Amino acid sequence: MKRVRIIIAVLILFMLLGGILYINPLLPIITGYAAKNLSSGIFLANRTQESMEATDLNFSFIRFVKNRVDSRSKTVTSHFLWHTSHTSFVNGYGNILVNDYPVSDIEARPYPVVPVLPENPDTIAWPMGDLIVDTIPSGIDMQQLNLAVEQAFADTVPYKGTFAVMVVCQGQPVAEKYADEFSTETLFLSWSMAKSFINALAGILVKEGKLDIYASAGMDEWKNDERRNITIHHLMQMNSGLEWNEDYGNSSDVNNMLHKEGDMARFASSKPLEYSPGSVFEYSSGSTNIVSYLMRKAIGDDAEYFAFPREQLFNKIGMRSAVFEVDASGTFVGSSYLYASLRDYARFGLLYLNNGNWQGEQILPENWVAYSTTAANGSDRSYGAFFWLNQAGIDYPDVPRDMFSCRGHDGQFIYIIPSKELVIVRTGFSKNGEFDHNGFVAGIVDAIK
Template sequence: MSQLSELPAQPAGVPWPTGEWTTGPLRVRDAAGLSALIEEAFAAPDTERLGETHALVIVQGGRLVLERYNDGYGPDQTYPSWSKAKSITHALTGLLVDDGRLDIHAPADVPEWRTEPGDPRAAITLDQLLRMSSGLAFVEDYVPGHVSDVIEMLFGAGKADVAHYAASRPLAHPPGTFWSYASGTTNIVARCAARALGVDAAGFEAFMRERLFEPIGMRSAIPKFDAAGTFIGSSFCFATARDFARFGLLYLRGGRWDERQILPRDWVDYARTQTPQPAEREGDYGAHWWLNLAGPGSFSANGYEGQYTVAVPDLDLVLVRHGKTPLAKKDAVKAWIADVADSFR
């Protein structure tokens, strides 16, 4: 843990945004550079380099310092999480670990892996699932017409029971030896969480709201469940951009909110500790959070088509971006986010 950057505390005198956000002045080193980046993103409904940018929220020192929306979008609109929901699933798992209901280093509670004696999948742990190192075969491809387990799981034969679809995949590698980003693993984790609580979809949503959303004022959140009652934690939790910023601030503050420790501090550190198996093609990865997108020590919830919630400890900054960016422009949006953060350095 000594290699992790220090997480900043909420500045004295700055109210926690459980209700309304406190606004404040923008403290930026390169104001002209930041202004140019924002104008580039919002210059048109669909820009050549970044695609569509729908919303941008920047929180600095616990205050809302910048907010911008494109035509047809606004602060009261809920935006898709896509894979940002994976980081919400991480938070929910951490609550249950803190309650003593889950042990991430024990074999995961997955019935499909215990029907046949000697099934090697039965050794897979929640830690390996959270670190995308389970070894399960899963094709994460969003191009229509391509072989894609994620499309089949979310919109095809697997949509009625997303966790069962993912858990039915065979091993491609021994557990814990190979990193491979797979939305299916998150839905297995989400079902494990509900099984640990012994609740159905309504009970799990009540848990989400009571233990996570309500305490931080994330009241716009709309989680989606499949027909089997599993939270589709890989992909579907809608919320306003301001509420995604609240979620980012919770992690930037080490899981603390006002006078409460919502998430264990070591759980936030676990999220931002790099996975041993390298994510060579994608970037650095922790446990259901991406690492170093906006500079060393930053960590982020990244979603399909350019949804981002980025925590930047050295700047005490949370950056939320929503839009609709084609896959071919994904790297350009990542570079844009890094440049926005750099304008504060």
């Protein structure tokens, strides 16, 4: 019996050690996810701690995290087992997960206060403002459209988790609906829709002659190996060849980058070359953050870089609400962290629907949308340059093939369908299999005759 007890004790010890070895590298991800998303949810999106913890943070180990909110400093401290994460707040640039850099360094960077458009949007006609006329464009079956929008709010599988929906047809808003506790004032997290905003900012720099997407990316650490052949074009089409793991369910590259790294671009750029650049499609949030850093490098002045999205994009198209968050090193987290209202996401969709032209001003290069929707090598015609495509109809068989879209984790979408003059925005919190995106878009498209 004594020997049996010893064996059992040893087995329990090994199980405990195994559990510790498994959970330890996940702890910064668990607490970092909670701290970052809760702080931005409260202090940017104007949501409550209770709402965030009941929905966005109510899964896996995240639901067991203890969060302390400091309303005075606009920060959150999150604790689970033996690990703690905390955030710092910079006005105009959001909540920053504190990793690798002291708070004093994070807060001391030359963040300019860039004025948002001063006019009251309620007095300015759509799309530059929020004065929306009631006239409905011809050729729309409004009863069918409203049914399709209502269905998205059923909150049961296969239409679970919708926060808000907006439909713009022929440039005119024709449907807009919010779940309880959300409104026109709510800022929604983009997740990977932010990648498409990096596409726009890169396009503006190309138009200004400050960025050559086909030249070597010019990362210093790539000069002496085959990575020197990687271009910004390769990075934007997700075929740089850099090793990457985008699995959100474990201690993957994307989770480590977002929750453990202060300099996300440097982490991503440190990855070895796995494939020849341009040959293999592999979706990588790291690639977008490298491009964000390369734009910072091309601009050459941090204050100008920080002001760039607001001055050259957001203010140009009436996106008054938008906040692009930075990492602890001061680079915009182009892979994941942009907040904006539903209407502002619709405005961004309209910019691309109109070939980069905004009310007569060509903001993007004239061929930029065509470039952005050219299929990347190896993507099965499903991806362009930081935009998803429907050319093969794989995920959206019942939707026009010319649709392209911004997609974000857990169900954030801007759908752009030129053949229908249509922009659809949907935000929410829906895990895989909980929301029928093909059926949702198809239902709206079928209402447009």
